[in-house]
Amino acid sequence: MARTRYIRKLKELRQDVTEMGAITLRSVEDVLTALETSDAALAQRVIVNDDAINKFDRKIEAQCMSLLALEQPMAKDLRIIATSLKMITDLERIGDFTADIAEEVVTMGKPIRIPVSASKFNELVADVKSMVADSIETYAQGNVQLARSFEARDDRIDYLYKDVVQNMVNALAQGKCSTETVADVASLLFIIRYLERIADHAVNIGNRVCYMEEGARRYLK
């Protein structure tokens, strides 16, 4: 096999992006657990972990630039590098939103009280978590079929997001919230906005993986 050193560097790149994806996913899972259990210490760890995600972002960017500058990658190799370079920005943004959610959990410091039905909120949380997990899976395995499911799943998340927001706004307007729950609602409005944005970044990753695997650019949004 020719170019063994180059092939090893490409393999390392994919492993590092997958690992960055794994620690980002762990942050997402941890922050949602922290939110559910009102675990401020766990939320604090998520905030600290954002630094590790940012470090990966810088490390992988340098790896990509080195491959581009020194190895003249072509065809799928070129698409892997371009996808990785773009995807780490999505992961880094997911990390930022996760840390933002963690800040809200720390600020609230107690179990949240939702003045509306929790079922749609819980569904949204579960969907976002699985979308992030699947986006990393699509990259690691080159699973285009899985990536193609993101569009419909994101539509569902957008619907849930709008529905939950509307219900909370209605609860506020109808004076159903106590003084204490008003603050929780304000935090929750931020949190679900962050979750909805996290799902958008997962969709971006899916689109980039389709390009990486098939060469055609895919823009769903």
Next chain:
Amino acid sequence: MSGEIEISVKNLNLWFGNFQALKNVNIDIPKNAVTALIGPSGCGKSTFIKTLDRMNDLVDNVKFTGEVIYKGRNILNSDTDVVALRKEIGMVFQKPNPFPKSIFDNVAYGPRVHGIRDKKALNEIVERSLKGAAIWDEVKDRLNESALRLSGGQQQRLCIARLLAVEPDVLLMDEPASALDPIATSKIEDLIYELKKEYTIIIVTHNMQQAARVSSHTAFFFLGELVEYASTIDLFERPREKKTEDYVTGKFG
């Protein structure tokens, strides 16, 4: 392929004795564009361009079938005037090969062969050709010096000027920059970019980055077959064939 076609090759097969060097090649070469031919050594790319100006005729035991349609005629026909053909379809070689004559006489050689004797007309052709090959400014004050005193890169551009002097339509370039340093190479590449406005260019290159830089279309040859022919961006960003993918990513062997 959109746009005008300069040369249309249909079902081209070529043998050297019993060895088949080209296998059923079909390709349309676009007019006023640069087409790059890439592939490993022995893949048939040089043989292919030598077919386009009938240079393979000089090899013993050569035999071919198929058609190369240029200006409505099959140039593989036995009645083709190959001297006239090579005026219209000129070749630049890997190693610059100026004649051991003055710079002026190198460029004026072709027009003189074709009957131009008038000194003023020759002066004009020489100046226009040297300018066309982007070497005029470097040699205008020493046109009577020997061409052999020029650097390799200058010699190669002089050879291109020598071709332009006979007003061809098509320029065939067989590894035109492989013997040159990076600066001379980039001058040749800039020149190719300029020349495509008026000429159809077909370039054979081992340097894939060069193919990517200078051409609008790229053809990948392997073992005498045309494996893939596409726009250059498609061939290097999303090749259709596995063999092309392996070659352009350097994973052959």
